[in-house]
Amino acid sequence: MKYVTTIDDREFEIEVVDERHIRIGDRLLQVDFESVSGQPVFSLLLDGKSYESFVYQGDEDWQVLLRGRQYQVNVEDEREKRLKAAAGGGVAEGGEFHLKAPMPGLVVSVLVEEGQEIQKGQVMLILESMKMQNELKAPRDGTMGRIRVKAGESVEQKQTLLSLQ
Amino acid sequence: MFKKVLIANRGEIAVRIIRACRELGIDTVAVFSEADRNALHVRYADEAYLLGPAPSRESYLRADKILDIAKQSGTDAIHPGYGFLAEREDFAATCAELKINFIGPKPSSIAAMGDKGKARATVIKAGVPVVPGTEAVGNMTDEDLLKTAPTIGFPLLIKATAGGGGKGMREVKSLEEMPTLLQSARREAESSFGDGNVYLEKLVEGARHIEFQIMADSHGNVIHLGERECSIQRRHQKLLEEAPSPFLDDELREKMGSVAVKAAQAVDYVNAGTIEFLVDKDRNFYFLEMNTRLQVEHPVTEMVTGVDIVAEQIRVARGRQLSYTQEQIQTNGHAIECRVNAEDPFNGFMPSTGRITHSLLPTGPGVRVDTGVYPGFEITPYYDPMIAKLIVWGETRAQAILRMRRALEEYRIVGVRTNIPFHQTLMDSHRFMGGQFDTRFVEERFSMEGSSEIKNSSAEIAAILATLVAHKQTERSAQIVRRNERDTSNWKWVGRWERMHR
Numbered sequence: 001m002k003y004v005t006t007i008d009d010r011e012f013e014i015e016v017v018d019e020r021h022i023r024i025g026d027r028l029l030q031v032d033f034e035s036v037s038g039q040p041v042f043s044l045l046l047d048g049k050s051y052e053s054f055v056y057q058g059d060e061d062w063q064v065l066l067r068g069r070q071y072q073v074n075v076e077d078e079r080e081k082r083l084k085a086a087a088g089g090g091v092a093e094g095g096e097f098h099l100k101a102p103m104p105g106l107v108v109s110v111l112v113e114e115g116q117e118i119q120k121g122q123v124m125l126i127l128e129s130m131k132m133q134n135e136l137k138a139p140r141d142g143t144m145g146r147i148r149v150k151a152g153e154s155v156e157q158k159q160t161l162l163s164l165q
Numbered sequence: 166m167f168k169k170v171l172i173a174n175r176g177e178i179a180v181r182i183i184r185a186c187r188e189l190g191i192d193t194v195a196v197f198s199e200a201d202r203n204a205l206h207v208r209y210a211d212e213a214y215l216l217g218p219a220p221s222r223e224s225y226l227r228a229d230k231i232l233d234i235a236k237q238s239g240t241d242a243i244h245p246g247y248g249f250l251a252e253r254e255d256f257a258a259t260c261a262e263l264k265i266n267f268i269g270p271k272p273s274s275i276a277a278m279g280d281k282g283k284a285r286a287t288v289i290k291a292g293v294p295v296v297p298g299t300e301a302v303g304n305m306t307d308e309d310l311l312k313t314a315p316t317i318g319f320p321l322l323i324k325a326t327a328g329g330g331g332k333g334m335r336e337v338k339s340l341e342e343m344p345t346l347l348q349s350a351r352r353e354a355e356s357s358f359g360d361g362n363v364y365l366e367k368l369v370e371g372a373r374h375i376e377f378q379i380m381a382d383s384h385g386n387v388i389h390l391g392e393r394e395c396s397i398q399r400r401h402q403k404l405l406e407e408a409p410s411p412f413l414d415d416e417l418r419e420k421m422g423s424v425a426v427k428a429a430q431a432v433d434y435v436n437a438g439t440i441e442f443l444v445d446k447d448r449n450f451y452f453l454e455m456n457t458r459l460q461v462e463h464p465v466t467e468m469v470t471g472v473d474i475v476a477e478q479i480r481v482a483r484g485r486q487l488s489y490t491q492e493q494i495q496t497n498g499h500a501i502e503c504r505v506n507a508e509d510p511f512n513g514f515m516p517s518t519g520r521i522t523h524s525l526l527p528t529g530p531g532v533r534v535d536t537g538v539y540p541g542f543e544i545t546p547y548y549d550p551m552i553a554k555l556i557v558w559g560e561t562r563a564q565a566i567l568r569m570r571r572a573l574e575e576y577r578i579v580g581v582r583t584n585i586p587f588h589q590t591l592m593d594s595h596r597f598m599g600g601q602f603d604t605r606f607v608e609e610r611f612s613m614e615g616s617s618e619i620k621n622s623s624a625e626i627a628a629i630l631a632t633l634v635a636h637k638q639t640e641r642s643a644q645i646v647r648r649n650e651r652d653t654s655n656w657k658w659v660g661r662w663e664r665m666h667r
Contacts (some may be wrong), residue, residue, distance in 0.1 A: 001636060001639070003632045003635070003636070005628040005629075005631060005632045006628075007624045007627060007628055008624075010624060010628075012625060012628040012629075012632075014628065014629060014632045016632070016633070016636045022629065022632075022633070024625070024629065031629075031633070033633050039523065040522070040523070040579070041523065042630060042633075042634065044626070044629070044630055044633070046626065046629065051626055051630070053626075053627070053630045054523060054577060054579040055630050055631055055634045056522070056579065057638075062631040062634065062635060064627040064630050064631050065577065065579055066623050066626060066627045066630065067574055067623055069586045069589070069623060069627075070511075070582060070586065071623075071624060071627040071628075071631075073627060073628060073631035075631050075632050075635040077639070102512075102515050102516075103515070103516055103517065103518045103546055104518065104545075104546045105546050108352070128356070129516050129518070129546040130507075130516040130518075130546055130547075130548065130549060130550040131330075131332060131356075131357055131548070131549055132332075132400075132402075132516065132550070133349075133353060134513075134515055134516065135513075157518065
């Protein structure tokens with residue numbers, strides 16, 4: 001099976017040839033891949049080199065903890081990739097962006113108004129959590145759509161706070 | 166010695182104090198909020214009592230409830246740890262009224278140093294140099310502060326009088342932006358400390374944050390245990406501390422040490438305390454504030470001096486003399502502490518909550534981990550994001566850095582994002598290795614991009630790992646839905662598969 005695996009903007013074409021071999025680009029590599037004691041801990045021997053890692057499934061992608069560094073990894077097989085392309089990739093760029101609370105907390109202030117022109121990086125909302133105030137910024141330019149929360153309100157993780165059009 | 170000590174705190178520091186008590190043969194009483202029922206300090210203590218709901222105002226800040234529990238449990242002393250009630254003069258005073266020993270300084274010393282404005286006035290009298298700022302003592306209005314600001318000059322800092330940990334602190338570049346920043350500083354101070362008063366201080370640029378650990382007994386003995394370098398900060402929150410400071414020489418160390426002792430004497434101090442200084446590039450030093458409590462970073466001093474600061478605090482609170490004279494304090498080697506926080510350094514250090522599913526602690530020569538969490542522990546948004554302190558000791562600073570690198574690589578925490586990658590990048594930074602940094606280093610001259618080379622070389626491996634796991638999962642689900650040669654129905658097969666993987 002062939003996969004297209006993405007980390008940040010880097011794409012890796014990886015083919016799982018059989019239980020002991022993978023192909024990455026044009027390199028055929030020998031793998032020995034074991035799950036350790038049924039936990040999301042994996043031991044990988046790749047051409048004799050030993051790697052230990054934690055791999056677990058996030059909401060939309062895989063989280064890989066390797067040598068103390070955490071990677072957000074998107075894995076798609078060829079079929080998924082084709083379907084996505086057929087459905088018209090890149091729609092998200094122009095579509096509505098919903099700012100969701102990255103953690104539960106208290107809305108300290110909403111710094112934007114509905115209908116306001118917003119620039120990428122502009123602070124839209126301040127959320128207090130773990131005794132610190134966190135600035136939530138716009139990921140791109142746009143127009144402020146609906147604002148669903150107000151200052152002083154407690155919010156749950158992943159609750160939609162506002163929408164950017 | 167005391168028979169039973171109540172620890173009015175949570176997390177790693179509560180565990181640390183329980184350990185010291187146990188070694189001294191003292192029973193311990195833990196208190197906890199509803200969110201902390203399964204916390205380690207609750208499990209390690211001899212007794213444990215519920216305080217109330219998760220928010221600290223309804224639990225760890227409820228002095229009345231804590232004192233009730235102390236009375237009911239027959240506690241003869243209370244250790245406040247750091248944060249929460251540690252620097253509340255009224256709490257220490259009520260303990261004294263109730264004949265419960267407060268393991269900390271006298272209420273009058275807390276009052277003198279707790280209000281930063283008063284502290285400045287007190288140490289100035291004792292001849293200690295201070296950072297220029299508002300000398301007015303008491304509650305200054307916004308109008309007063311706006312009027313005074315230009316006389317101090319910009320950039321300056323708005324600081325919470327009851328502050329600590331960078332909360333209620335704002336940097337001001339001009340008079341125009343000051344009203345808004347005053348408002349937000351007061352709001353944060355109010356929500357963190359229940360006191361929205363602030364004062365102003367000149368921002369000493371290019372300064373290093375160097376602090377002296379002092380210990381004092383009730384017999385008039387005051388000593389210092391050397392300094393800690395705490396310049397690696399972000400938003401005025403310390404991230405890494407080391408002892409000794411790579412910036413000080415013996416001459417300056419001795420000078421600052423004796424000033425620190427003088428500052429403690431000025432408030433008739435008893436117990437452990439810390440005198441914080443800013444040191445500019447020309448080695449001029451200024452008193453910043455005094456923390457009248459145990460500090461997060463105390464282990465680095467313990468590692469280089471061999472003094473158990475918490476045990477010494479307890480002994481001194483019992484009225485014993487200090488176990489050491491100044492001459493007996495010798496430092497050996499170098500120690501570094503990394504604060505491991507539930508924060509994502511790749512996403513603006515955004516706090517991360519959730520359940521820690523796996524945690525493997527580094528061990529080995531010269532490594533110490535102080536933590537209150539374990540696999541299955543839930544990181545909630547109610548308390549500070551610090552989940553562990555990783556401390557290493559080496560004969561030299563270079564060895565300590567190498568050891569820290571090794572320990573960070575061994576440390577595995579899964580379930581929440583942590584700032585371990587930040588510390589790893591820092592350990593690889595040439596400026597850090599060279600000891601060339603100040604308090605602005607992380608915010609102005611440090612980037613996680615520095616790790617991109619290392620990140621890229623491992624990215625391919627991470628991609629392979631995720632692909633292999635995803636492939637395995639796809640294969641399993643395919644087995645479930647695919648009509649194949651199995652001798653049983655899909656439902657039965659799924660049930661069997663789930664039992665096997667439970």
